[in-house]
Amino acid sequence: MSDKSYSIDDILQEIKDKKISGDELTKTKKEHKKFDTQTLLDDILGKKSDDLSVPKAENKPTEPVKKSRVDTYEDLSQIKKREEAKANLAEKAEELSDNAKNDLSEVYDDKSENEQSPVKVEDEVKDTDAKAVESQNTTEGDTDTKPEQAEAISKEASDTQKQADKPDLSQDEKQYNTRDLEYMALAKTRKQLVEGFVLNKSEIDEKAETGEQKPYSDTYEIKTTQQFAAIDEQNKAKAVEQKPVSNITYPSQKTNKELVKEWSKKETAEQNDISPTDWPDYLDEYKSYEQTDETLTFLNELKHKNLFKTISMTVIFLLSLVLIFLGKLVSPHPLPIIDPEQNPSIFCLVDLILCLVLMFINADVISKGIVSTLKRKPGKDALYAYSIIGMTIFNIVILTSSSSINDSDVFLYTPALIFITLLGSIGKSYAIKRMLTNFRFVSGQYDKYSLGVLKQNDLANSLAKGSIEQEPNIIYDKKAHFLSDFIKESLRDDLSDEIGYYTAPLAVIMSFVAALLAFFLGNNIYVALTVFTGVLIVATGSVAMFVSNYPLYTASKTLSRLGGGVLGYKATKDFTDANSIVIPARDLFFDKNIILYGIKTFSEMPIDRAILDATSVLRETNSILSGMFMNIISGRTDILDPVDSVKYEDAMGISAWVNNRRVLIGSRELMINHNIDIPSKDYESRYIAQGKNLIYLSAEGVLSAVFVVGLEYSEEIRNMLIDLYNNNVLVMVKTVDPILTEARLGEVFDMPAETFKVIPSRLHKELAEYTCEADTASGAVFNNGKLPAYLYSFLFAKNLNKPFLIGKLISFASAILGILLFVVFTLLNSTSQLSNEILCFYEIISLAICLLLQRITSFKS
Numbered sequence: 135m136s137d138k139s140y141s142i143d144d145i146l147q148e149i150k151d152k153k154i155s156g157d158e159l160t161k162t163k164k165e166h167k168k169f170d171t172q173t174l175l176d177d178i179l180g181k182k183s184d185d186l187s188v189p190k191a192e193n194k195p196t197e198p199v200k201k202s203r204v205d206t207y208e209d210l211s212q213i214k215k216r217e218e219a220k221a222n223l224a225e226k227a228e229e230l231s232d233n234a235k236n237d238l239s240e241v242y243d244d245k246s247e248n249e250q251s252p253v254k255v256e257d258e259v260k261d262t263d264a265k266a267v268e269s270q271n272t273t274e275g276d277t278d279t280k281p282e283q284a285e286a287i288s289k290e291a292s293d294t295q296k297q298a299d300k301p302d303l304s305q306d307e308k309q310y311n312t313r314d315l316e317y318m319a320l321a322k323t324r325k326q327l328v329e330g331f332v333l334n335k336s337e338i339d340e341k342a343e344t345g346e347q348k349p350y351s352d353t354y355e356i357k358t359t360q361q362f363a364a365i366d367e368q369n370k371a372k373a374v375e376q377k378p379v380s381n382i383t384y385p386s387q388k389t390n391k392e393l394v395k396e397w398s399k400k401e402t403a404e405q406n407d408i409s410p411t412d413w414p415d416y417l418d419e420y421k422s423y424e425q426t427d428e429t430l431t432f433l434n435e436l437k438h439k440n441l442f443k444t445i446s447m448t449v450i451f452l453l454s455l456v457l458i459f460l461g462k463l464v465s466p467h468p469l470p471i472i473d474p475e476q477n478p479s480i481f482c483l484v485d486l487i488l489c490l491v492l493m494f495i496n497a498d499v500i501s502k503g504i505v506s507t508l509k510r511k512p513g514k515d516a517l518y519a520y521s522i523i524g525m526t527i528f529n530i531v532i533l534t535s536s537s538s539i540n541d542s543d544v545f546l547y548t549p550a551l552i553f554i555t556l557l558g559s560i561g562k563s564y565a566i567k568r569m570l571t572n573f574r575f576v577s578g579q580y581d582k583y584s585l586g587v588l589k590q591n592d593l594a595n596s597l598a599k600g601s602i603e604q605e606p607n608i609i610y611d612k613k614a615h616f617l618s619d620f621i622k623e624s625l626r627d628d629l630s631d632e633i634g635y636y637t638a639p640l641a642v643i644m645s646f647v648a649a650l651l652a653f654f655l656g657n658n659i660y661v662a663l664t665v666f667t668g669v670l671i672v673a674t675g676s677v678a679m680f681v682s683n684y685p686l687y688t689a690s691k692t693l694s695r696l697g698g699g700v701l702g703y704k705a706t707k708d709f710t711d712a713n714s715i716v717i718p719a720r721d722l723f724f725d726k727n728i729i730l731y732g733i734k735t736f737s738e739m740p741i742d743r744a745i746l747d748a749t750s751v752l753r754e755t756n757s758i759l760s761g762m763f764m765n766i767i768s769g770r771t772d773i774l775d776p777v778d779s780v781k782y783e784d785a786m787g788i789s790a791w792v793n794n795r796r797v798l799i800g801s802r803e804l805m806i807n808h809n810i811d812i813p814s815k816d817y818e819s820r821y822i823a824q825g826k827n828l829i830y831l832s833a834e835g836v837l838s839a840v841f842v843v844g845l846e847y848s849e850e851i852r853n854m855l856i857d858l859y860n861n862n863v864l865v866m867v868k869t870v871d872p873i874l875t876e877a878r879l880g881e882v883f884d885m886p887a888e889t890f891k892v893i894p895s896r897l898h899k900e901l902a903e904y905t906c907e908a909d910t911a912s913g914a915v916f917n918n919g920k921l922p923a924y925l926y927s928f929l930f931a932k933n934l935n936k937p938f939l940i941g942k943l944i945s946f947a948s949a950i951l952g953i954l955l956f957v958v959f960t961l962l963n964s965t966s967q968l969s970n971e972i973l974c975f976y977e978i979i980s981l982a983i984c985l986l987l988q989r990i991t992s993f994k995s
Contacts, residue, residue, distance in 0.1 A: 420620040426577045429621075433573060437566045440559060446495050447556040450488050454549040457484060458970060478536040485546050486529035492552055493522050512638040513631030517674040518555060520642065524670050525551050528663045538660045542966040545664050547671055550973040554676045557981065561630075561679025564687040569624050571690045572699045576617045576913055580697070583611045583919045584911035585928055586904060587708055593900050601864055601891045602713055608866065609715040609928050610905050617913025623701035629682035629938060637949050641673030644953045652960045665960055668968060672952025676977040677984045681941030685988055689930045697918030698927030700934065705914035709931035713862060716893070716901070718756075719869035721921045722855075722879075724848055725761035731826060731842040744839035747797050748831055750774045751790050755782065755870045759829070759843065782870045782895045783807070787830075798832040801872040805830050810837055825881070827873040843873070847883045854925050859889050861929060866891045868898065937988035944987070948980040 420429045457472060467473040474481040493500065496518065503519025506512050525548060538544050576582075588594045588608040598606035649666035653659060682703045693699045700706065735744055749763035754777040767773065780790045786807060787800010798808055805812045810832045818828050821842055829841040858865055867874060867890055880887035893901065915931045917923035959965050 419618075419622060420573075420576070421618065422616070423577065430573065430577070433566065433570050437563075437570065440563050440566055443495055444556065444559045444563065447492070447552055447559060450491055451549065451552040451556055454485070454488050454552055457481070457488070458549060474539050478539050479533065482529065482532050482536045482539055482546070485548050486526070486533070488552070489522070489526050489529050489548050492548075492555065493526055496522060496555060507638075512635060514558075514628075514634035514674075514678050515631075516638045517634050517641060517670070518558065520638070521551055521667070521670040521674050522555075524645075524667050528667050531663065532660060535660070541658075541660065543656070543658070543664065543963075544660045545668070545969060547664070547667050547970060547973065549970045550977075551667075551671050553974050554671060554674055554977055557676035557977065558679040561676075561683050564680070564683040565624075565628075568683070568687040568690045571687075571694050572624070572701055573620065575694065575697070575699060575916065575918075576620050581613070581919045582615070582617050582913075583613050583917050583924065584617060584913060585709075585915040585917070585924075585931070586610050586612055586911075587712060588904060593897065593904075596897055597716075597866060597891075597893060597901070598714060598864075601888075604713065605711075606714060607712045609709070609712050610901070611716070611917070611919070611924050612905050612911050613907040613919065614909065614911035615907075616910045617916055618910050619912050619914060620701065623705055623912070623914045626702065626704055629703050629942065630678040633678045633681065633942060633945050637673055637678075637946070641670055641949070641953070644673070644957070645669035648953070648957050648960055651957070652965070655960065655963065661965060665956055665965060668965075668973070669953050669956050671973065672956065672976070673949045675945060675948050675952070676981045677941065677945040677948050680981065680984060680988075681945055682938055684985060685934055685937040685941070688989075689934060693923070693927055693930060696923040696926055697920055698916060698923035698930075700915050700927065700931045701913060703938065706931050706934040706938070709915065709928065710935045712928070712932055714864040714866050714891075715858065715925070715928060716866045716868060716905070717921070717924075719758050719867050719871060719874055720756055722851055722867070723758045723845065725765060727846045727848055728759060728762040729844040729846065730762055730766075731844055733839060733841055735839045736837045739833070739838040741839075743833075744831055746773065746775060747792055747795075747833055747838070748799055748829075748841065750777050750792050751780070751788055751797055751799050754780055754790070755788055757788075757871050758869070758874070759871065762843075782898070784895045785872055785875065785892070787872045788870055792833075795834050799829065802828070802830060804872065805832060805837065808832070810835070812837055813840075827878075829873070845873070845878075845882045851921070852883050852885075854922065855883055855885060855889065857929060858925065859885060861932065863929075863932075864891055865889055866893055868893045868901070870895070933991075937991045940987045940991060941984050944980065944984040948977075948984075952976065 418425065420426075460469065461467040461473050461475070467476070470476050472481050472484055499515045500519040500522060503512070503515035503517070507516050507519075525546075529546065529548070532538060532544075532546070539546065586609070588597075588610060589606060594606045594608050597608055645666045648669050649662040652665040653662035656662075686700060686702065690699050733741060733744065735741055745763065745766055749760070749767060752760040752763055753771075753774065764771075775793045778791045780788065782788055783800070783804060785801075786804035787798065789796070789798050789804075789808075791797070798804055798810065802812060802815075802818060810830075812830060821828055826842055826844045829843055830837065831839040831841070855865060867879065869892060874892060876887045876890045876892055879885075879890040879892075883889075915927050917927045956965070956968065959968055
């Protein structure tokens with residue numbers, strides 16, 4: 135390399151020895167029209183550079199290089215406009231360089247007069263280039279001016295730092311200011327998330343109940359139903375021509391024909407898994423935006439129908455309470471006509487009428503229960519059907535001997551049956567609300583992303599190699615135009631039907647056993663029928679309808695405020711064992727978290743040229759540093775150069791061709807690997823000790839500039855990473871930035887380095903096949919593309935299995951314990967203790983315990 139590298143200490147010593155006066159500096163300034171950082175330092179030290187020729191460019195690769203975008207897309211007027219913009223930037227850089235020289239002169243004058251500590255002067259010299267760069271933004275967007283003369287070097291350093299810290303008001307920065315505001319709201323939301331699934335009712339936004347939210351992207355094109363229909367028609371036509379296999383999740387060596395055949399079998403099998411009791415024959419799967427109105431109408435009708443059921447059953451439940459408690463509460467009986475002691479026949483007839491009304495209201499449930507039984511797939515509806523039919527038969531039979539109703543061991547459990555059916559209707563309302571909340575996002579005009587699971591293939595093993603001991607299950611995010619499988623994922627495999635599949639046969643068998651036992655012990659058919667119906671009712675219970683519906687509803691309501699959701703119980707099964715998640719590095723840092731401390735140029739490289747080269751390459755590769763450099767040039771994408779042949783070299787940096795010039799930007803190792811002369815290791819170690827990083831820039835085979843960069847973390851991002859760490863989830867970071875290693879990420883976020891795994895560049899292309907945008911993707915677990923929605927949708931889907939398991943255990947325990955109570959009390963001839971009020975109280979206690987434990991079960995636990 136032609137230029138000698140000077141340390142700060144060397145510069146200060148030569149300044150002190152030469153004792154250059156302010157007049158000499160002014161004279162030097164007049165002799166030169168343009169100063170960059172290196173030239174300025176050479177002038178101060180008295181060094182003259184005789185070789186001003188441009189270094190010879192290294193040879194291009196033999197393979198053909200892509201044609202420049204300028205030659206392809208731009209006309210002469212556009213090129214001229216861009217050159218004028220670059221000329222303006224060069225003029226500004228010249229002024230900045232002059233300002234930097236004056237600043238250094240002032241620092242030296244203060245050093246000579248006051249003999250301050252060299253450490254302070256050294257700090258000021260290091261920051262002169264950073265001040266020059268930052269002043270470009272502050273002179274255009276800020277109104278504050280810098281003091282003409284610092285009274286002390288420490289005060290000048292403080293003012294310089296404040297000036298550098300002022301925010302740039304470019305368009306990109308405004309976007310991230312909005313993003314910051316959203317994360318401020320997330321900080322409070324996250325605190326409530328880790329405490330449980332349900333937020334305080336007073337904290338719920340009015341729009342949260344409906345699932346409404348602001349679209350993720352302001353530039354997102356708002357499409358009408360007709361526009362969506364046109365897009366769908368185009369997609370269908372494209373599908374006919376290309377016949378893509380869009381739902382194949384994992385790569386395979388099989389042919390497309392074999393894959394399509396397997397996929398069809400899989401879809402048929404999954405379709406058969408859907409409970410026939412919950413899949414309406416008249417409702418088609420939601421496959422296009424054309425069906426939005428139709429599906430929404432169905433969901434609203436389902437909501438209104440369930441609401442009618444709930445209100446109706448509430449009314450008849452209150453009437454049944456009046457029927458059995460009126461005589462006990464008021465004496466004498468105010469309505470003797472329904473007094474069981476005075477008119478037992480009328481009392482039994484009224485009770486039968488209430489039971490028939492209950493049967494009419496739940497006719498669909500009874501029919502589904504019978505059908506599922508005939509298909510040998512009994513579910514929760516089958517238990518309701520058995521209980522209602524059994525109770526109705528008992529009401530008819532007792533009319534033959536209505537006076538038996540006054541026996542101490544005989545009860546008509548109609549009030550208890552209506553009560554558990556009412557609670558079941560309330561539980562089902564949670565499922566309907568959850569579907570409406572999710573559907574507003576799935577059918578809405580938002581950016582949509584689908585969460586996928588990568589497992590059991592070579593890519594998953596390669597990604598997790600050396601980081602995960604167990605089988606890798608890796609979560610990734612995929613953007614899609616349309617989220618499919620809404621009806622299927624929302625309705626199939628309801629946990630209440632899974633519980634009913636086991637409890638229904640048990641309830642029927644035990645009810646007959648207990649009834650026979652009661653009959654032989656007391657020789658009373660009415661006591662036997664009391665025990666028979668009582669066992670069916672407690673086996674049906676009130677818990678099963680809440681086991682999955684309540685956690686899923688609270689999760690969807692909470693996630694809807696972040697822009698995510700989980701459709702149903704089946705989706706959680708696929709995410710329970712997930713142990714890794716892919717996150718782009720760009721999502722882990724805000725622009726404000728990337729700090730530019732200074733720039734040093736080499737080889738006569740103008741500072742504006744160095745900034746443009748770095749910005750052009752970094753923006754093309756979506757580096758975390760691109761936002762910082764875009765702020766420096768005020769978001770002027772029109773002055774950037776075209777970039778071709780981009781290549782990321784693992785853990786070292788990026789090589790690319792910029793305007794037919796080979797540009798390298800990255801670490802020290804990248805420069806050494808390409809035989810670029812760089813300063814000694816001591817030069818870099820001094821900054822590394824301060825927690826800073828050096829980014830080297832090389833153009834045409836020689837070192838052009840060095841950028842001193844620092845990283846800070848955002849508290850909101852760190853909290854989310856802690857949540858992943860507490861759930862034993864490895865963070866796989868996809869990045870092209872050599873400064874981001876596992877160790878460096880651990881230092882920045884103050885977390886163990888084992889929390890992170892940087893994805894090797896050789897796997898980026900293969901991973902992109904899964905994460906690339908698609909027309910259609912499964913909406914089982916979805917989000918709007920923002921990091922909070924992405925992470926917490928995954929964490930809820932992963933951990934919803936915990937409240938499901940708790941609810942399932944309590945549901946089984948409640949049913950079995952209830953059956954045992956009837957058996958034991960029958961053996962003791964004490965069934966008189968098992969009244970309607972006792973059964974209702976038993977169901978309330980069981981449900982309260984279930985909901986309480988589900989509510990306090992957090993995804994963090």
